[in-house]
Amino acid sequence: MNKIIDIVDRIVEQKGKSPEKVIPILQAIQSELNYLPEEALKRVCEITEITQAQIAGISTFYSQFRHRPVGEHVVRVCVGTACHVKGAGQVYDAFRRELSLPDGEDTDTDKNFTLEEVACLGCCTLAPVVQIDDVTYGHVETGTVKDVLEDFLSKVDNQEEEKVRTLSEKGLPQGEIRIGLGSCCIASGSSGVKEALEETLDSSGINVDVKQVGCVGVCNQVPMMEIHKPGEEAVFYTKLKSEDVGDIIQKHFQSKGFLSRFKSRFYNYAENLTFSDMPQTAGRYRANEEKTPIAEFLKGQVNIATEFRGLIKPSDFDEYKSKAGFSALKKCLKELTPDQIIDEIEASGLKGRGGAGFPSAIKWSLVQKAQADKKYIICNGDEGDPGAFMDRMLLESYPFRVIEGIIIAAYAVGASEGRLYIRAEYPLAVERIREGIKICREKGILGENILSTTFSFDMEIFEGAGAFVCGEETALIASIEGKRGIPQLRPPYPAEKGLWSHPTLINNTETLSLVPWILRNGSAKFSEIGTEKSKGTKVFALAGKIKRGGLIEVPMGISIRQIVEEIGGGIAGGKAFKAVQIGGPSGGCIPASMADTTIDFDSLKEVGAMMGSGGLIVLDESDCMVDIAHYFLSFTQDESCGRCTFCRIGTRRMLEILEKIKAGKGKLEDLDLLEKLAINTKKGSICGLGQTAPNPVLSTLKYFRHEYEAHINGTCPSGKCEHLITYEIKDECTGCTKCAQRCPVDAIKAKPYELHEVDNEICIKCDICRQICPVDAVVVR
Secondary structure: OOOHHHHHHHHHHHHOOOOHHHHHHHHHHHHHHHHOHHHHHHHHHHHHHOOOOHHHHHHHHHOOOOOOOOOOOOEEEEEOOOEEEEEEEEHHHHHHHHOOOOOOEEEOOOOEEEEEEEEOOHHHHHOOOOOOOEEEEOOOOOOHHHHHHHHHEEEEEEEOOOOOOOOOOOOOOOOOEEEEEOOOHHHHOOHHHHHHHHHHHHOOOOEEEEEEEEEOHHHHOOOOOOOOOOOOOEEEEEEOOHHHHHHHHHHHHOOOOOHHHHHHHHHHHHOOOOOOOOOOOOOEEEEOOOOOOOHHHOOOOOOOOOOOOOOOOOOOOHHHHHHHOOHHHHHHHHOOOHHHHHHHHHHHHOOOOOOOEEEHHHHHHHHHHHOOOOEEEEEEOOOOOOOOOOOHHEEEEEHHHHHHHHHHHHHOOOOOEEEEEEEEHHHHHHHHHHHHHHHHHHHHEOOOOOHHHOOOEEEEEEEEEHHHHHHHHHHHHHHHHOOOOOOOOOOOOOOOOOOHHOEEEEEEEEHHHHHHHHHOOOOHHHHOEEOOEEEOEEEEEEEEOEOOOEEEEEEOOEEHHHHHHHHOOOOOHHHEEEEEEHHHHHOOOEEEHOOOOOOOHHHHHHHOOOOOEEEEEEOOOOOHHHHHHHHHHHHHHHHHHOHHHHHHHHHHHHHHHHHHHHOOOHHHHHHHHHHHHHHHHHHHOOOOOHHOOOOHHHHHHHHHHHHHHHOOOOOOOOOHOOOOOOOEEEEEEOOOHHHHHHHHOOOOOOOOOOOOOOOOOOOOOOOHHHHHHHOOEEEEE
C-alpha cells in the first residue's frame, strides 16, 4: 500500500470530508509528512468534497503550509517586533551562513535543517528567540548561532520525555513549591529546574507539594521558584539554574531522617567541594520585601484577567472552583436572564480588548436580538501581532476562566456552539484549552443541560494556519469555513450574518476572560477602575529595550512613563528612552517626550496610536524609527490579502519609498508622497489591516521626521541601517584576534597584539565582531 495514500485516508476519516475541514486536514498531513506532497493533495480531492481549486487556494494563502520537503529539523527564527529590534534579522542571516544556504533555498544540502522566519513565537521577553522543532532558545546572538545548532544536535538523541507526576508523598508535607511553566518559563529553562527539583526530592525523601502554575507574569526573572512554608513568609528564587535547586531545597527543608540528611549533604559537598546556603547565580527575595525586582514589577498592577497569577495550576479544575471558579456561570444560568447579564456588561463599561475598543454590550445585544435558529460564538485567540503574547499567556494559564467567559457570553446571546480560534504557533495554549474543554465536558460544564439547567452549549478548537489578516472578524470566519482569509465588506456584520451565515458573536480572549470577574464581583467594582471612557484594566506584553519585561495588567489611565520607568524599571543598558511602539502593526510610535500620555482608547488614538491587542515595545536611542516603520510596513504588506487596491498597491509603494530612504537614496519630496499614500491607504482600504497599516509610518513621520531627513542626507543617527553605517575598531583593541577568527567573510585580518581594522567594502554588518570583543573596541559609525 502507498504510505502517503494511507496517511491521507486515515486523516480524512478522522477529520471529515466536508469543504470546511480543508485546513485541519492539511495541518494534519503536514504534521506527519512535514510538507504537503502533490500526491497527498490529489488524494484529498479524490475522497472528499474539497475541490482542487479550494485546496490550491488554501495551501498557498496560509503561511503555515509548505509545498517542498523540509529537513529533519525545522529552525524557526522569530522576527517579531521585540526580536527585530534586538537583531533577529542578523540572527537569521547568521543561520543562513552557518547552514551554507544558497539564495532561494531554505534547506541545507544534508537535509538536516530547514530555516524559516516566523512572525512571532510569543516569547518576546527572551528576544531574539529561535525554535528548533520544539526546543526554544532565548537571547540568541549572531555569534552564538553555531553553538545553538551544536547544543541541539548534542541533545536531540538523548531527550527524554518530560516527567509529569505528583511529587508529594503520604503524610503532612513540609510546604509547597510553585514553579511557573508558561511558554516563556519553559523556554528559559523551567523544565530543567523542575526535573532537578524532582530528582532532589526523590533522592532526599523530602515531602513537599509541588505545584506547576501558569504564567507568573515576571517573565524577566524566570525560571522562578516560590517556596511556601507554614508560618513563614514566602521566598522567591529567580533566574534559577538546575544546579541551584539542591542547595535551595536543603536550605529550606529537612530530609526524612538523619541518614538521609547526612547523605544528601555529603554528596552535595563532594560534588561542589563546599556546601553553599545560597546559590550564586540566583536572586532570592522574600514575598513582602520592598524594592526587589519582583515587588517593583508587580507594584501598580491590578489582576483581573490575570487573577491568581502564579497561584493556580492551569488544568486543575477543583482548584479553579475553590477560587470561585464557575460561580459566575452558575449565577448567570440560575439567577439572571440574558438581558440582565448584558445590562451588567453595559454597566461595567467593558470594551473589546482586541482592537479599537468597541463596547461589548452593544455587540452582545445585536447578536441576542438577531432572529435565527442557530447562533455561534467565536473566541479570537489568533493574536497575529508580532510582539504580543497576552492571549497566549491567558489561554495557557487560565483555560477554565476563558471557557467560563465564553459560556456566559453564549448564554447571554443565545449561542449553542463555540469556536476557539488559536494560533497554531501556540501549541501549549492549544493543549491547555483542549484539556480544559475535555474536563468541562466530564464535569457537566459543557454539553447538554449545563449545571442541570435547560441551557446546552459546546465548543471546539480551530487552529489558525498563519495569516495576520485573520484577526479581522470576517477573515477569521472565512478561515473557519475553510476559505482563504479575505475580509468582506460590511454590512452585513457578523452579529447578523456570521459563521455559516448565522449570527455570530466574536470577542477577543482577554475580553472574555474579564467576563467571569465582572459577573462575580459586580459591574460597579469593575467600572470604578480606569477612566471615564475606558473602564477596567488592560493586559500588555511589555518587551523590547526594557529592564523588566513580562506580562502586565494595569488599570486604564496609567501613563506610559509609569509603565516604562516604574514597572519596567527603565531602559536596559543605560541607554536613553526613545519611544514606545504600541498596538502592533496597527499601532504607532509615541516618543519619550510624550511619555505622560495615558493608556486608554481615546488618548492613544489622539496621538496616532491605538490599543490593539496589547503589544508594548520599548525602544531606546539605538533604535532607528525609519527602520521600525519599514519593519511594520513590510509585515503588513506581506500579510495583505490583496483584495483592495489601496492596501495591495499603497503599502507596496510606501515600502519602496522606505527602502530608498533606508539606503540613503531618498529625496525630500518622497516624504510628502509617503504621507499622501499613507492617508489614502487609510481611507480606501476595506478592513482594519489596510486602514491601520499606515499608522507606524504616519506616527514616525510626525514625531521623528528629522530621522527621515537625516537618512535622505546619508546618515542613520541610530546606526541601524546597514547601507549607512560602517564598523570601526578603536585604539582600545588589544589584538586578541577574536574578531578576525569569527568574522564570516574575512573582513578583519588577524594581527596578533596589533590594532585590527575592518574592511567595510567586504563587511556584511553581521555584528559578531562587536558582540565578542572583550574590550568593547568595536563601534558602529
